[in-house]
Amino acid sequence: MKKLINKPEDFVRESLAGMAVAHRDLIKVNYEPTFVYRADAPLQGKVAIISGGGSGHEPMHSGFVGQGMLDAACPGEVFTSPTPDQMLAAAQQVDGGAGILYIIKNYSGDLMNFEMAVELAHLEGIRAVNILVDDDVAVKDSLYTQGRRGVGTTVLAEKICGAAADQGYDLHQLADLCRRVNQNGRSMGMALSSCTVPAKGTPTFALANDEIELGIGIHGEPGRNRISLKSGDEITELLAQTIINDTEYRRTVREWSEVKEKWVDLELLNKPLQKGDRLLAFVNSMGGTPIAELYLVYRKLAEICELEGLQIVRNLIGPYITSLDMQGCSITLLKLDDEMLRLWDAPVKTPSLRWGV
Amino acid sequence: MKKLINKPEDFVRESLAGMAVAHRDLIKVNYEPTFVYRADAPLQGKVAIISGGGSGHEPMHSGFVGQGMLDAACPGEVFTSPTPDQMLAAAQQVDGGAGILYIIKNYSGDLMNFEMAVELAHLEGIRAVNILVDDDVAVKDSLYTQGRRGVGTTVLAEKICGAAADQGYDLHQLADLCRRVNQNGRSMGMALSSCTVPAKGTPTFALANDEIELGIGIHGEPGRNRISLKSGDEITELLAQTIINDTEYRRTVREWSEVKEKWVDLELLNKPLQKGDRLLAFVNSMGGTPIAELYLVYRKLAEICELEGLQIVRNLIGPYITSLDMQGCSITLLKLDDEMLRLWDAPVKTPSLRWGV
Amino acid sequence: MVTQAQIIEWLQVYANVIDHHKEELTELDAAIGDADHGINMERGFKKIKTLIGTLKGQDISGILKTVSMTLISSIGGASGPLYGTWFLRASAIAADKEELTAEDLLYLLQAGLNGVLERGKAQLGDKTMVDVLSPSVAAYEQALSEGLDVVPALRIAVAAAEHGLQETIPMLAKKGRASYLGERSIGHQDPGGTSAYLMLRSLLEAVESYKD
Amino acid sequence: MVTQAQIIEWLQVYANVIDHHKEELTELDAAIGDADHGINMERGFKKIKTLIGTLKGQDISGILKTVSMTLISSIGGASGPLYGTWFLRASAIAADKEELTAEDLLYLLQAGLNGVLERGKAQLGDKTMVDVLSPSVAAYEQALSEGLDVVPALRIAVAAAEHGLQETIPMLAKKGRASYLGERSIGHQDPGGTSAYLMLRSLLEAVESYKD
Numbered sequence A, B: 001m002k003k004l005i006n007k008p009e010d011f012v013r014e015s016l017a018g019m020a021v022a023h024r025d026l027i028k029v030n031y032e033p034t035f036v037y038r039a040d041a042p043l044q045g046k047v048a049i050i051s052g053g054g055s056g057h058e059p060m061h062s063g064f065v066g067q068g069m070l071d072a073a074c075p076g077e078v079f080t081s082p083t084p085d086q087m088l089a090a091a092q093q094v095d096g097g098a099g100i101l102y103i104i105k106n107y108s109g110d111l112m113n114f115e116m117a118v119e120l121a122h123l124e125g126i127r128a129v130n131i132l133v134d135d136d137v138a139v140k141d142s143l144y145t146q147g148r149r150g151v152g153t154t155v156l157a158e159k160i161c162g163a164a165a166d167q168g169y170d171l172h173q174l175a176d177l178c179r180r181v182n183q184n185g186r187s188m189g190m191a192l193s194s195c196t197v198p199a200k201g202t203p204t205f206a207l208a209n210d211e212i213e214l215g216i217g218i219h220g221e222p223g224r225n226r227i228s229l230k231s232g233d234e235i236t237e238l239l240a241q242t243i244i245n246d247t248e249y250r251r252t253v254r255e256w257s258e259v260k261e262k263w264v265d266l267e268l269l270n271k272p273l274q275k276g277d278r279l280l281a282f283v284n285s286m287g288g289t290p291i292a293e294l295y296l297v298y299r300k301l302a303e304i305c306e307l308e309g310l311q312i313v314r315n316l317i318g319p320y321i322t323s324l325d326m327q328g329c330s331i332t333l334l335k336l337d338d339e340m341l342r343l344w345d346a347p348v349k350t351p352s353l354r355w356g357v
Numbered sequence C, D: 001m002v003t004q005a006q007i008i009e010w011l012q013v014y015a016n017v018i019d020h021h022k023e024e025l026t027e028l029d030a031a032i033g034d035a036d037h038g039i040n041m042e043r044g045f046k047k048i049k050t051l052i053g054t055l056k057g058q059d060i061s062g063i064l065k066t067v068s069m070t071l072i073s074s075i076g077g078a079s080g081p082l083y084g085t086w087f088l089r090a091s092a093i094a095a096d097k098e099e100l101t102a103e104d105l106l107y108l109l110q111a112g113l114n115g116v117l118e119r120g121k122a123q124l125g126d127k128t129m130v131d132v133l134s135p136s137v138a139a140y141e142q143a144l145s146e147g148l149d150v151v152p153a154l155r156i157a158v159a160a161a162e163h164g165l166q167e168t169i170p171m172l173a174k175k176g177r178a179s180y181l182g183e184r185s186i187g188h189q190d191p192g193g194t195s196a197y198l199m200l201r202s203l204l205e206a207v208e209s210y211k212d
Ligand SMILES: Nc1ncnc2c1ncn2[C@@H]1O[C@H](COP(=O)(O)OP(=O)(O)O)[C@@H](O)[C@H]1O
Pocket: A079, A080, A081, A108, A109, A110, C029, C033, C034, C036, C037, C038, C040, C041, C076, C077, C078, C079, C080, C082, C116, C119, C120, C121, C122, C127, C128, C129, C130, C175, C176, C177, C190, C191, C192, C193
């Protein structure tokens, strides 16, 4: 394994330490328990947004802490969900009295740890709700699996909800918005090469020189199928068409109900994309793929959307939700309404996403 | 070779096409000859800044075209200097009557092509001067080599001069500023792995599993030495100390003299860094190294600078001047004066660098 | 009877077992998960080891609560909240008890299992630790009903756990990361089931061998 | 005498030679440069090939000027401006000439070399195309002074070029990308020198074999 790291067990902490000195004006880092938070938190009266998950997906989430996006991020070990004490401590640090929206990617570990965090927050008298992101169309059914994984839409949900929180949305409105963003986002990724987890030291999976993995998850989880190497255009076509042709997706999620003051099971339904839909197109690098290749993918994606009668009105292109050094990319298509569009355009000032300020 | 590309010979064009559709509001792309230019060019009365070089270093330079940075960029084939006709056509497109500053990285191909472009511009009645960036301390002497290569400082010079041009600097002032930025910038890079040029299809050089290349250039040119794999901290130490301990560097460069209306040879001298200097610290990914590792490097770099009595007042961390999919990083330390600092902070709005707007 | 000292011994034995099986657990997770289960468990139980000294001054319920909190805040992933919940529920059962009778231990094992079921929502046959915990609780209960005491009943429970663990191999995973593999999850032993089996085996070892 | 038709033939021959040696030139450049010299030259001369038809209607000077402009705008890198300048200067020498005498050819080769020297600032021994062009011009001049005609003089020039090319192998590069290699550039043949040798050899071949 060749990486710019020291001891694998120090990687997360040392990387965060670098972020902390690099972006003193924007963020602070707390250790034991570990969380990254806005330098100016808490903001009285504003709902605080907290996300988190295993490390190794940088800049997500820590790089999105700041004005107009997250109030705090809880990084776990590499590819390992953070723990409830981190999430609670972060909530205590950033709560401005208007409650906490936890944005959670749908992985069994993240789910359970964040659920415990919500319970702990309530015990401490902090209002908190959890909204799940489960947008990975590579996972077909929700009955026989943990359900769709949370991937690219997470970044977009954090930006859009961050702007909304800034503009004074209350906890209930924010939860609704976040759920809506999730229900309108779809992603699919692919890998040209495996990532290598520092603590393990060897590639997570093996791909031959002429193989790629389609539908890969952001932890190197196996995808839909392993196929022979294809051209950039063909790969884009495969990813884009799977997303565009994705049919209704129905599943049950568990959310904390502020009204009922208990966990409730919610049945959610994603509707397929339709001609005329306005999209945010997000082409993401898995970490080891340079931006020039992403533009090549975007070019083809724009062509396909045009042919399909889908209108790309915004885009995001770059390494935003990565899988360590994995080579490959993912595409996320988020159907936008006027409200989401306005919130997407709103100012944001974080280490890794910045405009309008 | 596994990349998200189609035919290697179409890579540059297709990637640019993606940029063009992705950033319609900021840039336009011209083909035959190929150049990228500000959507709102020409700006009357403003000096236009044009840079360019081989492709494969994205986002540099095309990703830096826009308000507060470049007016145009001329991308060559991968790792191959662009041609004078591109540079001339770009000049004709963006000249606002106040002349052109060509920012050129010191490679024999770039040098010669841009010199021809300067000559051609004059024939067309366009004022044009060329300023060289030669900041790679891995190249020790200038007598027995082509001189130091132009690397990381290029990005910083483009930002700083772009802001100055926005603020009304004339061609002469801009040339002086750009020369000063170059004379105060020093860089050094390293590779964990080789890049693969699409047209060649195999890695440019071979590194064993326990080897790294120190002092690598951005085209995979061999560095100072090949050493056994070291920890992130040790690597940072090696890069940083080489830059910090770099002594006076003297060389002759050829610039177009507007006064004498001919080529003149200029002797330039870089003075070593001194305790108390204020720095912009730039930690750059070679393309395949994720940002979490860059932060780990930055952490150590900040520590070293503090110990050395050097004061980091600004930083830039990310993949800005890359070498295709190469894994590794480079460090650039730019000594700032008040003017440069102010210009660095000025608004910029380009596909890949954006703040304050 | 299970004494406070035996509980401490159990934690010590299990922590060492995890240390020795770290690689094996991670390899199992590499096959159908994300290659960190051994690393996760080791992170948690390394912490427990450093706490053994302070644990010695607490009663059984307090010990189990501290273990729960420690695991919850140091393991992360799926196994952190699951084992954390297991110990939390176990702690509640042991409240105000100096020692645990054979029956107390049954309630403790049941409570732990129920905690895991509530937290993780897995069902029997989903290829998770439930497939190890659940049959072992049933076997222990059956053994008690047949009049056996702690040690022989635990022996039967561990045997059932081992059998349950073997049975995870042909299962198709429906919970956790392994579920994304679909058919490809078949033929591999569940990592979390493996650590759960080791936990019960360590308990038996401690209770069997450690007399104070 | 060198005729317009022979100049065209030369360009055709050279374009084919570049095509055949594309890989070899790139491999040479991989060893001490950036692995693109063959690709660069081929990009330029593929363009020339497509222009042959239109070149046929021009005089020698016009042909060489078009070649120059085409190479300058399609090769890029270091070799683009160098070969572009070579042909530009050659074109100036051929101005208003229907055919080139042996002496005209000397001036042409000299002018080309001088253009390369001015553009690239390399000196003899720096391990560049100069180490091939320079001795061949000298040899051609010497041959003329000994009374030889175009073809035998060119033969001697090509032999000198080949010799010069061999001599680049032990040289330490001081210009171009290879210079960054320092000592490690020793032992490799210069790619630009190789393409320059092939250019002269193609000229000889065209003049020797093509009579109209
Ligand atoms: N919903 C669940 N219910 C019960 N056990 C589960 C559940 N999800 C995962 N597990 C158990 O957790 C184990 C994986 O733990 P670990 O690798 O530490 O966490 P992660 O999957 O987050 O990386 C699985 O082998 C399985 O036994």
